[in-house]
Amino acid sequence: MSLKKYNTKRNFKETPEPSGKPKKAGSKLIFTVQRHKASHLHYDLRLEMDGVLKSWAVPKGPSLNPQDKRLAMMVEDHPYSYRDFAGIIPEGNYGAGIVEVWDHGTLSDIDNSDTDTAERKLKAGLRAGNLKFTLHGKKLKGEFALVKLKARESSDSNQNSWLLIKHRDKYAVDEPYNSEEKTPKSSPINKWLAQHGKAAGAKVPAKKPIAKKAIPSAKKEAPIAIGVKKKE
Ligand code: MN
Numbered sequence: 001m002s003l004k005k006y007n008t009k010r011n012f013k014e015t016p017e018p019s020g021k022p023k024k025a026g027s028k029l030i031f032t033v034q035r036h037k038a039s040h041l042h043y044d045l046r047l048e049m050d051g052v053l054k055s056w057a058v059p060k061g062p063s064l065n066p067q068d069k070r071l072a073m074m075v076e077d078h079p080y081s082y083r084d085f086a087g088i089i090p091e092g093n094y095g096a097g098i099v100e101v102w103d104h105g106t107l108s109d110i111d112n113s114d115t116d117t118a119e120r121k122l123k124a125g126l127r128a129g130n131l132k133f134t135l136h137g138k139k140l141k142g143e144f145a146l147v148k149l150k151a152r153e154s155s156d157s158n159q160n161s162w163l164l165i166k167h168r169d170k171y172a173v174d175e176p177y178n179s180e181e182k183t184p185k186s187s188p189i190n191k192w193l194a195q196h197g198k199a200a201g202a203k204v205p206a207k208k209p210i211a212k213k214a215i216p217s218a219k220k221e222a223p224i225a226i227g228v229k230k231k232e
Helices: 004-009 080-084 115-128 188-195
Strands: 029-037 041-049 052-058 069-079 087-089 097-108 130-137 141-148 161-166
Touching (some): 041 080, 097 188
Antiparallel strands (some): 029 041
16 A cells, blocks of 8 residues: 555645655554545545555545445545644645544454454455444444445446445444534634634635725725635
């Protein structure tokens, strides 16, 4: 597994994200879920395998309700050091926006095997397009599956589509699960959105509003300022 794709997409002189090196084997496997406000708000699920983080972008976020099948688009491997990355990715860079850690913890196979066995089983599941795993996080607990959707013939767009599904276990819930409601109002992204006067899911505001040229005949009436006050 390679971080080439990750590294070529990013300019490390501009983005605060870590440059990619795989970690050395050892200790328990980890997972992280980052909440990422880019052009759209989404969640990134990352599972450690072979010293890198296998990654899926989950538009609706994970769910603890087994009836939910959450679309998860597989993206490029991220370096192990990305697990606790949080911060602002500047405009003009890949994934520009803001990232926060939403949940994290350890990862295992569904039998909670020793690290080597668990990793071997996870990799086999990944190859088979049917990955079963256990998360020991603060919010996400218990067994989950990632199931790869079959790519439609003559279409590449579905090649990376998976479904994230909670298994029925003692951590599963029956009521609707909305990951946004599990996010504190005071989270860095929510604060940032509030500062920009936009609700979650809104677009990143343009850097500067387009100034309209003054119309000479409109001299008497001062134009009413519409829009959001920006703090710099
Ligand atoms: Mn992302």
